[in-house]
Amino acid sequence: MAADTDIAIIGGGPVGAALALALSTSDLRITVLEARAERNECATPAERARDPRPIALSHGSRLLLERLNTWAGLHATPINNVHVSQRGGFGRVAMSAADADVPALGYVIDYKELFLTLAAAANAMSSDYREGARATSLTRIGASEGGSECDVQRIDYTRDGVSASLTARLVVVADGGDIEGLAPPKTKAYAQHALTARVSTSLPHNHVAYERFTQDGPLALLPFENEMALVWTLPPARAEKLLDADPATFCVALREAFGSRLGEFNSVTQRACYPLNLRYAVNSAPGVITIGNAAQTLHPVAGQGFNLGLRDAWELAQILRGIAPQALTNHEALSHFRAARRMDRSATLAATHGLVHLFSNDFLPLHAARSVGMTLLGSIEPLRNFVARRMIFGARG
Numbered sequence: 283m284a285a286d287t288d289i290a291i292i293g294g295g296p297v298g299a300a301l302a303l304a305l306s307t308s309d310l311r312i313t314v315l316e317a318r319a320e321r322n323e324c325a326t327p328a329e330r331a332r333d334p335r336p337i338a339l340s341h342g343s344r345l346l347l348e349r350l351n352t353w354a355g356l357h358a359t360p361i362n363n364v365h366v367s368q369r370g371g372f373g374r375v376a377m378s379a380a381d382a383d384v385p386a387l388g389y390v391i392d393y394k395e396l397f398l399t400l401a402a403a404a405n406a407m408s409s410d411y412r413e414g415a416r417a418t419s420l421t422r423i424g425a426s427e428g429g430s431e432c433d434v435q436r437i438d439y440t441r442d443g444v445s446a447s448l449t450a451r452l453v454v455v456a457d458g459g460d461i462e463g464l465a466p467p468k469t470k471a472y473a474q475h476a477l478t479a480r481v482s483t484s485l486p487h488n489h490v491a492y493e494r495f496t497q498d499g500p501l502a503l504l505p506f507e508n509e510m511a512l513v514w515t516l517p518p519a520r521a522e523k524l525l526d527a528d529p530a531t532f533c534v535a536l537r538e539a540f541g542s543r544l545g546e547f548n549s550v551t552q553r554a555c556y557p558l559n560l561r562y563a564v565n566s567a568p569g570v571i572t573i574g575n576a577a578q579t580l581h582p583v584a585g586q587g588f589n590l591g592l593r594d595a596w597e598l599a600q601i602l603r604g605i606a607p608q609a610l611t612n613h614e615a616l617s618h619f620r621a622a623r624r625m626d627r628s629a630t631l632a633a634t635h636g637l638v639h640l641f642s643n644d645f646l647p648l649h650a651a652r653s654v655g656m657t658l659l660g661s662i663e664p665l666r667n668f669v670a671r672r673m674i675f676g677a678r679g
């Protein structure tokens with residue numbers, strides 16, 4: 283029995299779809315299983331309001347999306363400057379696109395639009411993107427190909443309430459969910475929720491993105507079209523309260539936490555709340571590789587999750603493109619990928635996690651050290667450039 287497909291990608295979200303797209307010009311047979319059945323929906327204003335998650339894309343991600351021919355279809359608002367501050371402390375960091383010698387430090391796009399654009403492109407290019415297909419378990423089974431024995435993966439899934447299965451030489455898990463047969467990821471709850479919304483302000487954003495560290499947690503305001511996209515990290519009880527607060531009360535609370543740099547907050551859209559966890563895969567089973575949120579789910583403080591996942595997808599595609607289908611069951615290729623991605627993944631994870639801890643602690647000496655650190659970072663140009671390039675291109679930037 284030969285495998286039904288060469289590579290099965292579980293999870294056709296932005297990272298899984300990007301991988302399918304990056305492999306679409308290879309000779310490999312790709313099958314994507316995506317639990318949602320909404321690819322054919324367009325990103326209507328109502329849909330966007332239901333999940334108003336902004337994604338800050340780095341310049342490096344823009345370059346990768348251009349190579350995948352999907353950049354031109356996205357409505358992206360450029361970030362020309364980033365302003366970082368802490369409530370009740372001195373020291374500011376201002377970074378500009380000129381510091382990093384790029385046209386824009388980053389771009390803000392809508393998660394839903396990103397998902398739908400990549401999924402539609404993957405579907406148009408690779409013939410087998412199965413929407414509404416939820417993987418439930420993975421089992422390693424013996425197979426014989428061309429007279430020799432090898433192991434393949436059987437994926438059980440449900441689609442429209444009907445159980446089905448598929449065999450693949452290699453499985454890439456890009457879903458962030460739990461599947462029987464996979465080692466559960468290590469999880470640490472942050473005891474924080476991220477509250478997202480769009481807000482309008484009395485002053486224009488001038489393409490500046492703000493990150494403000496408050497006692498409750500980091501608060502990001504990102505320029506998006508002619509409004510600001512908000513990602514506000516809060517203790518769960520306060521987040522729940524603000525989720526349902528009337529718009530005027532919400533705007534006052536936001537003004538108090540953020541300050542007056544954008545003038546007054548005039549209105550707020552429907553809000554959404556995401557419980558935050560740090561999750562990372564510990565070890566993959568043979569013939570299985572994890573990328574994107576399935577490999578590491580980060581705190582959104584530095585807006586790095588998708589950027590990192592896209593680099594996973596791109597590098598994996600480059601490795602897989604050079605492998606004959608029969609060799610996909612050979613584990614050396616997978617070890618090569620893990621080694622290639624180790625530094626970028628662990629550096630981004632450690633930096634993000636460290637940032638959350640550094641700025642969630644009100645111990646006085648630490649508070650003062652943060653202010654000094656921010657002042658140094660803000661005033662030493664080579665140091666600022668170093669940080670900017672790592673944010674833009676990853677740990678090897």
Ligand SMILES: Cc1cc2nc3c(=O)[nH]c(=O)nc-3n(C[C@H](O)[C@H](O)[C@H](O)COP(=O)(O)OP(=O)(O)OC[C@H]3O[C@@H](n4cnc5c(N)ncnc54)[C@H](O)[C@@H]3O)c2cc1C
Pocket residue numbers: 292293294295296297298315316317318335336337338339393415416417418456457458459460461476478513556573574575576582584585586587588589590591
């Ligand atoms: C509030 C917030 C703000 C963020 N801001 C940023 C930012 O500014 N910049 C940034 O880079 N990142 C940001 N992120 C992180 C970013 O959203 C994720 O890193 C990104 O969505 C990861 O993409 P993914 O495809 O790996 O996973 P997902 O987007 O989670 O997609 C996974 C897909 O798998 C499907 N799926 C799940 N289970 C199964 C199954 N069993 N079988 C089949 N399919 C399945 C799901 O339907 C989904 O479509 C933010 C996250 C949050 C919560």
